[in-house]
Amino acid sequence: MKRVLWLxxxxxxxxxxxxxxxxxxxxxxxxAERQTMEKSGWLAGGxxxxxxxxxxSPTPAHPLDLGAPTAADLAADQAPATPVPxxxxxxxxxxxxxSFLIDPQGLLDPHCADGQRAFLTAHAADSPIDLxxxxxxxxxxxxxxVRGEELAERCFATGRPAxxxxxxxxxxxxxxxxxxxxxxxxxxxxxxRRALQSAITQATEKSAQTEQLQAFTAEMAxxxxxxxxxxxxxxxxxxxxxxxxxxxxxxxxxxxxxAERWARWRPLVEQLAIPGxxxxxxxxxxxxxxxxxxxxxxxxxxxxxxxPRLGGEHAAGVGAVISFAxxxxxxxxxxxxxAEFLRRA
Amino acid sequence: MVMKCPRCVQKIHRAAAACPHCGFTLADADRQFxxxxxRLRCLADTAGLLRREERERVSAALDEFRQRFPQxxxxxxxxxxxxxxxxxxxxxxxxxxxxxxxLPPETPNAAGILLTIDPxxxxxxxxxxxxxxxxxxxxxxxxxxxxxxxxxxxxxxxxGMIKALDQLGWVLRKRCLQARHHPQRFARKLLPPSRVAAxxxxxxxxxxxxx
Numbered sequence: 001m002k003r004v005l006w007l008x009x010x011x012x013x014x015x016x017x018x019x020x021x022x023x024x025x026x027x028x029x030x031x032a033e034r035q036t037m038e039k040s041g042w043l044a045g046g047x048x049x050x051x052x053x054x055x056x057s058p059t060p061a062h063p064l065d066l067g068a069p070t071a072a073d074l075a076a077d078q079a080p081a082t083p084v085p086x087x088x089x090x091x092x093x094x095x096x097x098x099s100f101l102i103d104p105q106g107l108l109d110p111h112c113a114d115g116q117r118a119f120l121t122a123h124a125a126d127s128p129i130d131l132x133x134x135x136x137x138x139x140x141x142x143x144x145x146v147r148g149e150e151l152a153e154r155c156f157a158t159g160r161p162a163x164x165x166x167x168x169x170x171x172x173x174x175x176x177x178x179x180x181x182x183x184x185x186x187x188x189x190x191x192x193r194r195a196l197q198s199a200i201t202q203a204t205e206k207s208a209q210t211e212q213l214q215a216f217t218a219e220m221a222x223x224x225x226x227x228x229x230x231x232x233x234x235x236x237x238x239x240x241x242x243x244x245x246x247x248x249x250x251x252x253x254x255x256x257x258x259a260e261r262w263a264r265w266r267p268l269v270e271q272l273a274i275p276g277x278x279x280x281x282x283x284x285x286x287x288x289x290x291x292x293x294x295x296x297x298x299x300x301x302x303x304x305x306x307x308p309r310l311g312g313e314h315a316a317g318v319g320a321v322i323s324f325a326x327x328x329x330x331x332x333x334x335x336x337x338x339a340e341f342l343r344r345a
Numbered sequence: 346m347v348m349k350c351p352r353c354v355q356k357i358h359r360a361a362a363a364c365p366h367c368g369f370t371l372a373d374a375d376r377q378f379x380x381x382x383x384r385l386r387c388l389a390d391t392a393g394l395l396r397r398e399e400r401e402r403v404s405a406a407l408d409e410f411r412q413r414f415p416q417x418x419x420x421x422x423x424x425x426x427x428x429x430x431x432x433x434x435x436x437x438x439x440x441x442x443x444x445x446x447x448l449p450p451e452t453p454n455a456a457g458i459l460l461t462i463d464p465x466x467x468x469x470x471x472x473x474x475x476x477x478x479x480x481x482x483x484x485x486x487x488x489x490x491x492x493x494x495x496x497x498x499x500x501x502x503x504x505g506m507i508k509a510l511d512q513l514g515w516v517l518r519k520r521c522l523q524a525r526h527h528p529q530r531f532a533r534k535l536l537p538p539s540r541v542a543a544x545x546x547x548x549x550x551x552x553x554x555x556x
Contacts, residue, residue, distance in 0.1 A: 299414050299521040302528045304535050306455075306475040307360035309348060311371035314454035315440040317478050318349045319471030319486030321432045324497040331491040336432075336468065337354055 081139040092134060093146050096155040100124060103135040107169055112210045116217060123221045127228060129183070130162040131220055135213075138170040148178035156180035165196075165220065172203035172212050187227050195223035347483070351433035351472075359535065374438035377431075383443040385422070392423040392464050399503035406507045410514060414521075416476065418448055419458045419513065421506055425465040436461045436472030460509060462502065469497065479531040480520040489513045 029037075037043045084092065084105075091104035100120030103113055116133065124130045136142070148164065156162045161183050166176040177196040179187065203216035309316040321336040348357050350364035352373070363370045387407050388400060395403060403421065410419045420443075426435050440459045445452075455474035458481075462469045471486035489512040493505030524531050 297518075298412070299518055300416055301414075301476065301480060301517075301521055302524050302531070303416075303476060304479055304532055306478050306535055308475070309357065309359065309361050310350070310363060310369060310437070312437060312441045313371075315457065315459075315472060315474040316348070316351070316437060317473040317475070317481065318351045318354070318433050318437065318483065319473060319481070320483050320490055321468060321470035322487065322490045322494060323466070323468045324494050325467040327498050331487075331494040334494075335487060336470075 081141075082137075083141045083143055084136060089143065089146070093151055096159065097132060100131060101133050101135065105135070105137070107135050107137055108210070108213070112213070116213060119214075119217060119221075123224070124160075127221070127224055128160065129224050129228065130160050131217065131224060132162055132164045133213075133217060134164065134166045136166060136168045138168055138174075140168065142166060148176060152178045152180050157182075163192075163220070163224065165199075165216075167213060167216060169213065170209040172200050172216055175200055175203075175216065186231055191227060191230075195220060195227070198223060348478075349483070351437040354433070369434070371438065371441055374434050375442070378435060378438045378442075381442075383439070384446060385420070385439075385443050386446050387418060387420040387448070389420070389422045389424075392425060392462070394423050394462070394464055394502040396503075403503050403506050406510045410510055413514060414517060417456045417458065417517070418445065418452060419460065419510060420445055421460045421462070423462045423464060423502070426461075426463045427466070432461050432463060432468055432470035433472070436470055440472050440474060458513065460506065462497075462506075464502075467497075469493070477517075479534045480517065480524065485513075485516045488516065 034043065088104045092102060099117055100123075101108075101113060101117045108116070120131055120133065142148075148166065152162075152164055156164070157180065162180045163183070164178040164180075166174075166178075168174040175196060177192055179192060199216045199219040202219040203212040206212045206215050322331050323334040323336055324331075326334065348359060348361075349355065350357050350367060350369050352369040353364060353367040355364065355366040357364055357366075388395075388404050390400060407419050407421070411417070422439060426432060436459050439461070440454055440457055443454070445454075445457070453474070453476075456476040458471065458473045458477065460469065460471055469490055471490060473481050473486070489509045492512040493509040496502070496505030496508060520531075
């Protein structure tokens with residue numbers, strides 16, 4: 001097998017060598033043609049094969065001075081152009097909204113708005129954490145005097161815990177998340193950020209703005225569910241740990257109290273152990289004797305003078321007679337109390 | 346206590362020389378079963394119902410009964426007697442006419458309890474002597490036979506006999522303790538009230554002895 005391989009390798013090398021020897025030589029320029037072509041300004045293969053360089057590209061006499069981009073230039077694409085109209089501020093930020101979808105501007109078409117509202121209501125029915133979505137237009141800006149944290153504290157301090165999302169249509173990356181005051185203790189800011197980022201990612205994968213909003217809210221609901229699971233797990237572990245601690249404390253207390261009791265009673269027990277054992281043994285023996293005597297007891301009856309009957313010197317006591325012919329009838333039913341002569345008849 | 350005629354099973358008064366209803370006496374039984382004196386063992390398995398080891402078990406139970414109740418003895422007779430109703434008169438006759446081999450001579454048949462089993466007619470009966478007249482009722486003997494009933498139904502005669510003896514011992518122990526505390530109650534069953542005090546022996550007679 002090895003020989004075959006070696007032969008194959010050798011044959012390959014020989015073939016390559018022969019092929020190299022049979023290769024045609026590279027073409028060369030005729031000097032006259034070369035000069036003609038050089039005069040025209042371009043020589044084919046000149047940059048690779050020849051030594052001649054291409055003519056330099058013309059450089060502008062006065063290069064443009066654009067200057068470094070400013071922060072404003074960089075943020076130009078993201079900067080909202082218009083603030084939220086003042087007439088809607090009250091509807092947005094005045095009080096805790098009654099609906100989970102807050103769209104006083106009517107930016108969503110009614111069908112989409114109804115669907116989202118139903119979804120958020122269903123989420124609220126399933127989850128202890130409500131999700132409120134404030135809908136704004138893409139280029140709209142939240143007024144400076146409205147702070148999300150303040151809104152959450154003012155309107156969501158009481159009642160069910162809630163998460164508030166400022167959602168900008170067609171710009172899900174601008175979404176902002178706020179939570180009611182009771183939640184930060186339970187859900188870390190990192191977890192909140194992750195949830196928001198995940199929802200934004202899901203939304204940006206969609207193209208239509210309604211689909212983006214649906215994807216966003218769906219992902220937020222999923223994330224809230226995961227947070228609930230985490231919270232339950234933590235509380236469950238905490239409860240279990242607490243219960244274990246309580247049990248351990250009780251056990252320790254019990255064992256310590258038992259030890260204390262034993263220490264208190266030990267001298268007395270040691271004093272009374274032998275007499276107690278002796279007394280117990282004696283009682284057991286006495287009980288055994290009583291039982292044995294009772295078991296082996298002999299019974300004697302008082303004797304009464306009985307006058308003989310029916311000519312019998314010793315006995316005329318007629319007891320019961322039963323038949324055991326039938327297994328279906330009880331003994332009482334098979335008791336024979338029929339006179340002898342009646343049976344014969 | 347209700348005394349009955351072994352033949353017609355009617356009530357008779359104490360000391361009746363003959364049954365006022367059918368006129369039955371021991372002489373009638375002698376005519377029916379033979380007037381000769383019989384000598385039997387306490388366990389007379391004339392029907393051959395018991396194997397050897399079963400006979401030993403039943404004999405041991407009879408011995409234990411005698412040890413527990415030294416005044417008394419129990420005897421068992423198995424044999425084909427014909428009609429089931431003959432059991433009463435046969436038991437009456439046998440307990441009056443037979444002498445039992447294992448018993449000391451001073452033991453009267455009046456202290457005996459006879460269990461009769463007829464395997465042909467599948468019937469069993471109990472008869473007892475005068476000594477037990479105040480202490481045993483017909484219902485007591487029925488209880489004893491009932492304990493054995495299920496065993497006899499299956500043909501396990503030895504087990505049934507031992508069960509019947511156990512129940513008899515339990516009943517007699519109870520009656521003995523009752524008689525120890527209230528002998529008048531049992532004496533009253535036999536004698537007119539005016540004669541109870543005179544006839545009954547002192548209560549110290551009803552005692553429980555240790556072996």
